[in-house]
Amino acid sequence: MITSVGVFVIFFWAVLQALPLFGLNLGPLLASAGIAGLAIGFGAQTLVHDFINGFFILIENQYDIGDNVRIAGVKGTVEAMSLRHTLLRDEDGTVHFVPNSEIKIVSNTTRDWSQLTLRVTVAYSEPSDRIVKLLQEIGDEVRHDPAYAEDIVSDIQVPGIDRVGNGEAEYLMLVKTRPNKQYAVSRELRRRIKECFHMQNVQTPGPGRMYVVDQDRAS
Template identity: 40%
Template sequence: MTQFFEPYMKPEFISWLFLNLGKIIGILIGARILIQLGRGMIERLFAQSMRSRLFGEAKRLETLKVLSLSIVTYGIYFMVILMVLGVLGVNTASIIASAGIVGLAVGFGAQSLVKDVITGFFMIFENYFTVGDYIQAAGVGGIVEEMGLRTTTIRDWAGELHIIPNSQITIVTNFSRGKSRALVDVRISYKEDIDRAIEVLQKEADQVAKEFKETIVEAPRVLGVQDLGSSEVLIRVIAFTQALEQWPLERELRKRLKGALDQAGIEIPSPAAKVVY
């Protein structure tokens, strides 16, 4: 046992150990300082951009900030590992060369992964959508819960969670940008006075506009006769709301317009069943 530890008890080894240990501690301290400086610079840059809206909306800036912090942190960690290995006498040049060869081989086998990452980066940078937006992408519609470099997570109205590789997102329809259209079609009987029905509908629509003025961008308007059906006249009503507020307004309009027609004695036709004897 004494012979086993004897080489490690020599003054030369102890001197080498303490010297290299000091270098490693110095590298770790330097890395810690670099990480703090890098994080501070990124925080200040994005705080300034947030105030000036230089790069876009707040949610996109937050996503880019987290991504930048991760890149800086892991880049410094990688350099620290190489420097520590160099202090310990490991040939880091061969490791880097080997990593390049392995990376090339992996690259050929992981082209879809690379495509996911590149697509994800440009989606975030060019602000296609952000967390909380309601979008339609890759045949799925719902609220964006998470977006990363490789995948985007969308939860639909049924509560189902869809994890989509970014490379599969080729066309995005974003319903959370700008105003949204609310559309309601009302059917009345052919025997009713169309002008009177339009007047009743517009009066009720104006009342709805007053009550929902915080979410309505353009007040509901009765456009007129949209279609002549087999047993009914179709009258169309439209309005424009803030993003994602069109559906609550449509439900309210249907309820209120139906009540207004009932109160005015205007008939809403029901499908007639034909009995064959």
């Protein structure tokens, strides 16, 4: 190996010495080689940074394929990952190739469990205890429904009123679900809340208006 390197160095030096004999000016050639070397060096530096970041992302298990994350200002689902880059697909279906060197902070919304926060708005005149009881009953029904029991990791909580104003009151429902299951659970809760409020004649903030907002989606 050392002999081969030595032969190459001697050959390269001999070529450089022979070029002026053929009327070739080494100055521009060496300058171009220097500029090319700098460009390659900067490119290699970024590439090395990509690989180092990618290595730690994989070793520390910061996220995995299928996780919903926010990295480098982009939010989406991880579809592929390597030492070089991470591929995300956002809610619009757009695919983003994010170089690992651009990832400074990782926000993983599907690690271990997901938090679903529903804000249910009704008329101010509705008795608070009645609304809390109805929402808790709906939460318990969904929690023990075989179709959703495995997706909800703990009892659904209804802390009570979170906001009052403009003739309306806003109640909170807090739900912990398995990763990526909060959307299906949210849709079912909203469906049951609508049906229940209709059957129980719960007054809404205005005619034909009932607000059940998923805080994650609202943000």
